[in-house]
Amino acid sequence: MSLCFFDYGYSLLLRHTTEEAIATCIEAIEPARAALTSQLRNTVINDLIEGLTKHDWFTELDIADEPPPVRFSLREWINQAKEVQATVFIAEKQEALVKESWEVLKQNIPENSLRFFTLVLEIAPAVKNMFSFLKDSDEIPQNNPKLKAHAVKVFKMTCESAIQLRQKGEVVVSDTTLKYLGSVHVEKGVIDPHFQVVKEALMRTVKEAVGDQKWSDEMGSAWGEAYDQLAAAIKTEMKQQLEAAPKSSSD
Structure with a gap:
């Protein structure tokens, strides 16, 4: 009732x-x-x-x-x-763990997002060439305003999608956002190993932010599942866009 x-x-x-x-x-x-x-x-x-x-x-x-x-x-x-x-019970516990850690992360979005993106570049230096604002730099420019803005955008989108994951049992990303993400990833030539790089950077960022006292294998598993499902949704959109793209005719 x-x-x-x-x-x-x-x-x-x-x-x-x-x-x-x-x-x-x-x-x-x-x-x-x-x-x-x-x-x-x-x-x-x-x-x-x-x-x-x-x-x-x-x-x-x-x-x-x-x-x-x-x-x-x-x-x-x-x-x-x-x-x-x-x-x-497991699903509800995972949701609680992700939400709890997100409350900690939200307290300093600029620092945590920059740490997240810095880890991405440290784990896979070659991905620097995917970004026009990093191509001519031999080091990671911590004070680059474009890097900071992009880091915040990617970090918040990833985390907020993970937060909403358990509410409907699926990644809650609008069609517009998903199409945008798919097109950007296709344009940049993103492949499966890149998703694993981002996942590792995300997990390390969350672990560092919440600290050893709050971090647990269960929390890591909850964030890992959330990211895997988000990545799967983006990959599906990428595949659909590639299949729908006009084929170049060869003479």
Whole structure:
């Protein structure tokens, strides 16, 4: 009931308020909505496990939609429910870890973004030639304003996409942004190893920013998964753009 109220509230916001008001209201109620959704989901799973355990008559179930029929024992149903519960818990924990570390990173975006991009250039010096503002420099110009601006843009986009990852189970990047990223990566000749370079730089930046006391393998795994899915979305867009590009005819 409460969840329906939240959803109804969203629909009213979208129909009768300005974009600024929508953003403000959604930001205010989203934590409560997310918490309620999680609570209801866990309640349903727990009730399923308890109900299956109590009813001895429910020993087997035939699913005959597709031949051959699949049989599930009571124990298999309980195990399936527990696996779902564990998966939900892991996903929610990953979301919390990424959000927690992002709060730390946001405290100094300019410094962290410059550190991130500097690491990219240290790990793979050759990528410097992809950027017009770095081509004629033998060293990494820390005070280059174009480098700083580009670093902030790339760093924020990567991190914010990761933050939104768990909210819908997918990378939340607008079509316009994704098309832009795809075209830029195609134009620069970005290949798979470059994505790994950026991933390594991102992980090291996050680890340094949060410190050894807060950093954990679980946090690293959460950020790694977020980046991998973002990279996959960009690669898919790159592939689509390359396939749609007109082929040059050879005589």
